[in-house]
Amino acid sequence: MEKGYFSLILHGHLPFVRHPEHENFLEESWFYEAITETYVPLISVFEKLAEEKIHFRVTMTLSPTLLSMFLDPLLQDRYVKHIHRLIELANKEVERTRFDGPFNNLARMYLANFTRARDVFLRYGKNLVTPFKQLQEQGYLEIISCGATHGFFPLLGNQTAIRAQVKVAVDHYKSIFGRAPVGFWLPECAYTPDCDQVLKENGVKYFFLDAHGVLHASPRPKYGTFAPIYCRSGVAAFGRDLESSKQVWSSVEGYPGDYLYREFYRDVGFDLDFEYVKPYIHPDGIRVNTGMKYYRITGLSNHKEPYDEHLAREKAADHAGNFLFNRHRQVEYLYDLLGKKPIIVSPYDAELYGHWWFEGPQWLDFLIRKIHYDQDTIRMVTPFEYLSENPKNQVATPSMSSWGYKGYNEVWLQGTNDWIYRHLHKATERMNELANQYGKTNVNGVTERSLNQALRELLLAQSSDWAFIIGTGTHVSYAVNRTKDHLLRFNRIYEDVKSNRIDEHWLKEIEHKDNIFPYIDYRVYQS
């Protein structure tokens, strides 16, 4: 009989990046790389496990923006082109490295990976939602939802804005999965006391908090982060376990920094002769990452040794064993301390697996197999499964918190990005005004379309990703432009609708550009 539960959560999200106006848009590669390096490898691991009838339970966010990109025909076709180009490059690399054993092996590894990515992608008719949906229906995955565009709840300005982020997301989820999501990932794990009531209204049963969101809850939680608490609204909140988080997340102590693992920052897009690599970098001749990375981390200096797939694989197996060993010690200790079975909640960014930590999907595969075959101290559960087995929990009000640097809102509210909120809040206020003014009457088709588009623009401007990127100080201009573009489009619609001067041609153009959430209803902003 097990002594504790283990719940693994992968948070899959990317902001909505889709630029039909350009054939080749740099930031779209965020999505393409995520498919090749994270989502296809995860699907492959999960499918193999399912095929071998190995028990596992993983909870996974697929954010509404990520789902929308998975389902978008333009991006689907562009990914096929993208992966074909990579396969071509890998083929050339296999030839070029003929005299160079280690690199030749690497080129072959990438050729195999890219080919697999293409095959999986095409096997599902270019729609990667299908395999995730199947894995959910087979009982392996619990797919949860997230803010419509990953808006940062504590800074959105009011509850109506939070309600729209939740409602639009839940409706979108229903249209894809045929039922409401049981769980919800608060964007950036950011909780504000306004939000659990809104989750309740939308049928959500649970969400996650960073550790101090639970530990600082009031009244004091008896079991710390090792059991969920119920908010007054009746929605359960699960706290992040820091011990297991640190082993994977930490850049100092974490597994992904092991010297045998693949180095993220060295890419053939920068390392190879310009003329040779030119067809595979940006068409304007700017070197960018291709995804073919030949070196292992090696050490602290610039000197890098070639990557060795087999050594890294062995290391990933070691690390999976170490992780499980530590969970056993932790669970045994807690079981005695608490007098009941603890739940260890370990959430990670999905892209940590594969994109940043190349060996992550293998590690996960080893971990799940070890949990299945080698032990019975812990059991993998989804939070909903836990709640079904343990319905009685303490009632407490969580504390405002996020999983960002320093634990609160500062990452998204600092000198470089605080200018956003004045404009976001104004747009929120205006959206509210429009919804109240037009929502109860019959408006003509073009006005209706304008109002819906206004909401799309507002939601897209709210993505926490823009403030995050601006705050980190790199790659800033794209995020600044996205924030401004959506707000300006919103403002123009507002003015046009109010003065009854809608430019239908322009409206059509931005409906085509920002085509997320086709069935959105602006009345969600009515109050």
Add this chain to the structure above:
Amino acid sequence: MPNPPFYFGLLKKMKKNNKALPVKSSVKASAKENQQKKTTALLKRQFKKNPVRIHSSGAVFAAQPEIKLAKFYTGIDVRQPHQHQATELPERYHENKIVLLVRDPWWLFSYWEVKSETVEEIKGRFKERFNGAKLILRAYDVSYIVFNGKNANYSFDIEVNSDLKNWYIDVGRPGSSWCVDIGFKLVDGTFIMIARSNTVATPSDAPSIVTDEEWMIPDDLFARLYGMGFGFGPNSPVGRDWRKYLKAFITSPGVFSVSSPQKGRAQKQKDFWLIANTELIVYGATRPDAKVKIFGKPVKLQPDGTFSLRFALSDGTHEIPIEAKPADDSDRRTITPIVSQKTH
């Protein structure tokens, strides 16, 4: 509902239980404290101008920005192509408004707009009395009360320049509720309010003092659960007092973690470096309809019958067998260059 402020009732409870819990000193701040607040706010302004990056070590939160940023990493920091410059957002929305946001348990952020017509109107109304008037933010601690503009637990003023549009306010009080007015303070002390903000509550930076009777948890037991995995460095979400308090309790509940031995991730280094590699280009030409094989593998010819292949060279001797045959296989030519490389 905001949590009840941490310091109310705490004193009472502490006395009763006689526990060494930390206490935020007093509710009413002295004039001296007020002065300190101003100074801190000024320092903060400096900080905003010259932001200092604080690098952390070890805290679990520290790892994430780099990893999360990796999602958006394409290899270049500054991009040129297709870069359109978004038009600027409106400078102002022509309204009197002030908004308060929470940054963390200790700091709030406020932004505002004051219409110039309003300033003119006030000037006109107060005439000479307006001379020397200062635009100020007046922050009110409204924890646990229904605020009527006069009954704040405590308040303090921050002088703001008329060209400023926002300010970080150091309230230093986890678990308390705040609202703020913007207005002019005349030389005689009269305050003319222009706008009042929303009310916000700072989160607690420590465990709640509310422990259900039935569910009472001894501090040491809770401290053991609480301390697990937290870093107590400068980036910790835990307030200073509790960090100190915990150190007394935590001996080593979390030492069962043995992760990998490496000493951390190398960032891209910018010191001096040299990389040199060699590549070999094999090129040639034959009849456009001929079949060419290199290493026994067919090579695609250009329409003019030329071909070109490149190989990364490693040290050692390499043979490169090249074979060409006409379309009808009636002939056969071979050339085999032998190349050797030695690197010192």
